[in-house]
Amino acid sequence: MRISRAWAFALLGIPIAFVLAFFVVPFGVVLLDSFRTKAGMWTLEHYAKVMGDLYYWEVLLLTFKLSLYVTLATFLIGYPLAYYIVRHVKSRLIRSLLYIVVVTPLFTSNIVRAFGWMVLLGRRGLVNDVLIATGAIGSPLPLLYGQTSIVIGLTYIMAPFMVLTVASVLQNIDRSLDDAARDLGAGAWTTFWRVTFPLSLPGVVAGSLIVFTLSVSAYVTPSILSGGRQNVTSMLIFQQYGAILNFQFGAALSVVLLVTALILVGVYLIALDRGRRPA
Amino acid sequence: MGRGERIGKTILTGFAWIAVLYFLLPLVIIVGTSFTTTAFLRFPPEGFTLAWYAKFLGDPSYLHSIGLSAALAASATVTAVLLGVPVALVLSRSEVPGARLITALFLSPLILPPIVIGAALLQYATVIGIARTFAALFFGHVVLIIPYVIRTTIASLARFDQSLEEAAQDLGASGPETFRLITLPLIKPGIIAGSLFAFIISWINVEISIFNTTASLMPIPVKLFNYIQYNVDPMIAAVSAATIYVAFVVVVLLDRVIGIERAATNRA
Numbered sequence: 309m310r311i312s313r314a315w316a317f318a319l320l321g322i323p324i325a326f327v328l329a330f331f332v333v334p335f336g337v338v339l340l341d342s343f344r345t346k347a348g349m350w351t352l353e354h355y356a357k358v359m360g361d362l363y364y365w366e367v368l369l370l371t372f373k374l375s376l377y378v379t380l381a382t383f384l385i386g387y388p389l390a391y392y393i394v395r396h397v398k399s400r401l402i403r404s405l406l407y408i409v410v411v412t413p414l415f416t417s418n419i420v421r422a423f424g425w426m427v428l429l430g431r432r433g434l435v436n437d438v439l440i441a442t443g444a445i446g447s448p449l450p451l452l453y454g455q456t457s458i459v460i461g462l463t464y465i466m467a468p469f470m471v472l473t474v475a476s477v478l479q480n481i482d483r484s485l486d487d488a489a490r491d492l493g494a495g496a497w498t499t500f501w502r503v504t505f506p507l508s509l510p511g512v513v514a515g516s517l518i519v520f521t522l523s524v525s526a527y528v529t530p531s532i533l534s535g536g537r538q539n540v541t542s543m544l545i546f547q548q549y550g551a552i553l554n555f556q557f558g559a560a561l562s563v564v565l566l567v568t569a570l571i572l573v574g575v576y577l578i579a580l581d582r583g584r585r586p587a
Numbered sequence: 588m589g590r591g592e593r594i595g596k597t598i599l600t601g602f603a604w605i606a607v608l609y610f611l612l613p614l615v616i617i618v619g620t621s622f623t624t625t626a627f628l629r630f631p632p633e634g635f636t637l638a639w640y641a642k643f644l645g646d647p648s649y650l651h652s653i654g655l656s657a658a659l660a661a662s663a664t665v666t667a668v669l670l671g672v673p674v675a676l677v678l679s680r681s682e683v684p685g686a687r688l689i690t691a692l693f694l695s696p697l698i699l700p701p702i703v704i705g706a707a708l709l710q711y712a713t714v715i716g717i718a719r720t721f722a723a724l725f726f727g728h729v730v731l732i733i734p735y736v737i738r739t740t741i742a743s744l745a746r747f748d749q750s751l752e753e754a755a756q757d758l759g760a761s762g763p764e765t766f767r768l769i770t771l772p773l774i775k776p777g778i779i780a781g782s783l784f785a786f787i788i789s790w791i792n793v794e795i796s797i798f799n800t801t802a803s804l805m806p807i808p809v810k811l812f813n814y815i816q817y818n819v820d821p822m823i824a825a826v827s828a829a830t831i832y833v834a835f836v837v838v839v840l841l842d843r844v845i846g847i848e849r850a851a852t853n854r855a
Contacts, residue, residue, distance in 0.1 A: 311681035315762065319673035320683065326670055327692060327733070330726040331704070334711035338703070341710060385606055392603035396596070400848075407847045408838050409610050415834035416614065417791035417808045420827040423815055424613025427620060427628055427824075434616065434630055464613065476852035496592040518698070525700025528793045532815060542702045549706050549798060559710065562703040569700070 342559035354560035364544075364561075368568065371541040374459055374530075375523035381463040382519050383512065386470030390511075393471075394478040414468040422532040425461045426452065453535030461533040462523050469522070470515040477511025478504075513580060517573060524569045541565045614831050621828040623821050639825035649810070649826060656806040659721070660789040663728035664736075667785050670729070671736035672778060676766075678737075679744040694734045701794035704731065709798035723799040724806070731795055732785035739784065743777025744770075776845045783844070787837050791830070 311319070345351045358364045389410075397403045413421060428434050429451040436448040451457055481504065489499040527542040534540075541561065548558030616630050624634035643649045674693055678686055696704060705727065712723040751773070755765045793808045800809050807830070814823055841850045 311677055316677045316681045316683045319677050323670040323674045331730045334707035337711045338707045388599060389603050389606040392599055404847050407851045409607055411851050412834050412838050413610055415787045415837055416831050419793060419808055419812045419815060420830055421613055423827055424617050427616050472851050479852055521698050525702055527702045528812060545702055545706060549709060555710055558706060562706055566703055
């Protein structure tokens with residue numbers, strides 16, 4: 309069925325108007341406001357404040373550093389699990405159950421998941437209890453309310469994205485390529501590194517991008533699991549809007565976060581493209 | 588199979604099942620502690636009681652928040668379907684100029700920081716005079732969930748044989764008739780799956796809602812968020828556990844409609 313131009317415009321009209329009105333224009337307001345004073349005069353003072361204060365640089369750096377750790381951790385956990393589900397599980401039922409296990413957390417609020425880790429990582433939490441019971445440590449480790457708990461919590465929250473994006477790419481890789489490599493004498497390990505893994509890279513890239521961008525902007529998990537002792541950029545943004553009521557400065561911070569994230573994603577994609585081209 | 592390969596396989600299997608435990612553990616802990624008879628969080632739970640569930644179900648403010656979240660998610664989902672399905676249809680069945688730009692426009696809420704979307708909506712809502720109202724929450728949620736509907740609908744439209752539509756039209760059916768009699772029944776599972784995704788994304792959202800809430804207008808995730816930062820007790824575990832049950836029901840529904848494997852990896 310082909311849809312004529314006239315119908316196409318008629319069908320698109322209202323949805324586009326809606327997204328313009330409640331998505332594009334609001335972003336425009338943020339962008340404009342970031343260049344204005346409270347009184348409405350044009351200014352660069354908010355950006356000067358962000359750039360000139362070492363504190364904001366440190367928070368931004370920490371935000372990106374933690375996101376990088378989270379991306380790496382989700383890859384280390386997610387890739388093997390995705391590979392196992394797609395390549396090794398023969399039974400449809402078990403495969404479905406495994407997908408249910410991966411998707412159910414995704415459908416549970418970040419707060420509830422962070423709460424679960426609060427219970428697990430507390431001084432009298434299960435993790436410390438087990439470590440003490442096995443004699444691995446003498447006194448409880450301060451796992452909660454710091455960078456460690458933020459990374460652990462965010463990794464848990466982002467891991468399903470990695471598993472699912474990698475699995476969807478692995479699923480579509482032609483298995484006869486494996487067979488061909490094996491027939492030509494390659495071992496299982498060589499076949500994986502030389503054939504399967506390179507072919508699955510688009511899934512790894514897509515998964516890392518999703519995990520990284522979502523981690524950079526995550527708000528709920530860091531604020532619960534930092535116990536307010538560690539600020540990431542999104543928490544600063546929320547403070548400006550929710551407590552300090554300096555919308556203009558909050559807007560500038562939002563723009564800085566957005567632009568820096570986009571630049572890093574761009575750099576990553578370019579580096580990847582370079583790497584793939586034969587030297 | 589060589590010996591090294593068998594060892595590799597065993598390690599992979601062991602690792603995968605540890606990962607499965609890791610995915611389950613935080614949820615199991617919450618469900619477990621919600622039944623404890625102690626006044627503090629305890630896992631494994633001591634005894635078994637439903638008192639914490641009774642306590643939150645007896646608190647009108649929780650019921651109000653749950654009702655608000657359900658109304659918000661339902662109305663936003665219906666709207667997102669009405670707006671998103673036509674977009675998906677046009678994008679996959681016609682050559683409009685700027686199709687890539689239109690796709691990017693509708694899908695960008697997936698990757699833009701939700702906290703920035705929330706902030707932008709508060710700022711905008713303040714300008715047009717609807718700050719901290721149901722309308723502000725509603726518009727934000729529709730924008731946030733439209734991509735899920737569009738993505739799953741496009742995926743289902745790409746899956747079936749277009750000659751069915753052509754046959755209907757050759758036999759004299761008009762465009763709208765073809766859509767109603769052929770296309771819609773075939774893409775219905777995809778639309779339902781997209782709606783389930785959309786519903787749950789709205790149901791669990793904090794980042795966009797939190798900017799536009801007031802004490803009497805507070806979706807359940809925001810209420811939980813405010814509570815958890817100051818106080819944790821088994822009642823909050825019971826409320827959290829209830830949201831896990833909702834997630835599980837939606838996952839099972841997805842499995843029924845199009846199969847969880849397809850829903851999870853092809854996004855319908």
